[in-house]
Amino acid sequence: MTTEHRSVEFLPDYCPRCNPLGHYADSRDRVASLTEPTSVTWRGGKYVVCRYRCDGCGHQWRRADLWDAQSAGFDPKHRKAA
Numbered sequence: 001m002t003t004e005h006r007s008v009e010f011l012p013d014y015c016p017r018c019n020p021l022g023h024y025a026d027s028r029d030r031v032a033s034l035t036e037p038t039s040v041t042w043r044g045g046k047y048v049v050c051r052y053r054c055d056g057c058g059h060q061w062r063r064a065d066l067w068d069a070q071s072a073g074f075d076p077k078h079r080k081a082a
């Protein structure tokens with residue numbers, strides 16, 4: 001696992017406007033609509049809230065049930081005291 005190359009691999013989602021088919025679209029459409037979150041918020045539950053804005057069409061949306069805290073790099077079992 002490398003952190004040197006920032007890519008669309010980090011908690012991506014498909015723009016629902018550019019790619020309404022999601023996983024069922026062909027690979028070219030999937031790659032073109034893949035979007036990284038503009039912000040990731042975790043309030044201590046199982047899932048994080050990701051906000052997205054599509055580079056292609058400007059559509060904004062949020063997902064609160066797509067990525068769990070561990071995938072986002074938070075560790076629910078070892079939460080640091082602030």
Ligand SMILES: [Zn+2]
Pocket residue numbers: 015016017018019033054055056057058059
């Ligand atoms: Zn879009």
